[in-house]
Amino acid sequence: MKTLRCAATVLGIVAAAILGTGPADIGSAAAQTLPGIHEGDSRQSVLSGEGPLAAIGRLNLGGTGHCTGTxxxxxxxxxxxHCLYSHALHRFLPPSAVHFLAGYSRETYIAHRRxxxxxxxxxxxxxxAGVVDLAGNDWAVVxxxxxxxxxxxxLADVPLGPDTVVEQAGYSQDRAHVLSIDPACRILGRIEGTPLVAHTCDAVGGDSGSPILIEGPDGPAVVAVHSSTGPDFGLAIPVGVFLPAITAYLETDAPADGAVAEEPAPTDP
Incomplete structure (x- = not known):
């Protein structure tokens, strides 16, 4: 796989990602002012919560903003x-503050779960400071x-070589109430010394946690999770980095060590 060797390039994306990480704040901004839009805005709105992409949803985070989940x-x-960590509280959000709205589209959704x-x-x-985690640990399951x-x-653990054509779909901060998809972005290569891959998908605030997808014979499959964004490219964590840990959870179906404890009292989404 091609690696991005230039130290200045890596430091540049780290610095730029300070602006692009974290959940989207309540509110919006014009797309042209947002880091993460590369060479024109290729995003397309998905207005229906139907089909395979309805598995993608908006994560509402205790009234402080939102991210994307799959x-x-x-x-x-x-x-x-990083979506689930509160710097104000100095800890991860309690589960009662995290709501998933599957197939969310303009105030409707196919399911809401706390x-x-x-x-x-x-x-x-x-x-x-919001600096990018270059170790590939910026992933979580809810x-x-x-x-x-x-x-x-x-989940598909597949090679993500340079020029691999992928899709990315998330709830961008400037289009917070519809799913936006970049249907034909590509992988640039791996950041040298890290497990991360750089990509050209138009992903901004609110898209954190969104899936990087490849279309297969049976439909879309998740090949990476978007972590951060900058003016030149975004960074994503390939599925192979976290697949063993998630597979272990799915096989046991029990909270793992280090899980944030369950809270019984529900709140409104």
Whole structure:
């Protein structure tokens, strides 16, 4: 796989990603002012919560903003760990504050579930400055209080070489109430010394945790999770980095060590 060797390039994306990480704040901004839009805006709005992409949903985060998550099992959602960490509280959000709206589109959705547990990567280290986690630990799963009757998207551990054509779909901060998809972006290569891959998908705030997809004979499959964005390219964590840990969880169906505890009291989404 091609690696991006230039140290200045890596440092540039890290610095730029300070502007592009974290959940989208309440509010919006014009697309042309947002880091993450590369050589024109290629995003297309998906107005219906139907079909395979209905497994993608909006994660509402205790009234502080939102990210994107993907249903990968009937009661398990994949997202980015930094979305779930509150720098104000100096800890991960309690599950009662995390709500998943599958197939969300203009105030409608196919299902709403509160989290019963939040399971970040055990190696994730919060960074108050918002600098990118280059170790590939910016992933998490949210365990829902009840399953959702929607086919989940499969995880696919496949090579992501330069010029691999991919898709990315998420709830961008400037289009927060519809799913936006970049239907034909591509992988640029791997960041040298890290497991991360750079991509050209138009992903901005709110797209954190969104899936990088490849279309297969059986439909879309998740090949990476979007972690951060900058003016020249975004960064994503390939499925192979976290697949063993998630597979172990799916096989046991029990909260793992380090899980944020379940909270019983529901709140409004």
């Amino acid at each position: 249903l990968i099992a009937p009661s398990v959602v994949l997202t980015a760990a 989290a019963r547990a939040v399971l970040p990567s055990p190696d994730f280290l919060p960074n108050p 365990v829902l209080e009840a399953p959702i009757d929607q086919p989940p998207l499969p």
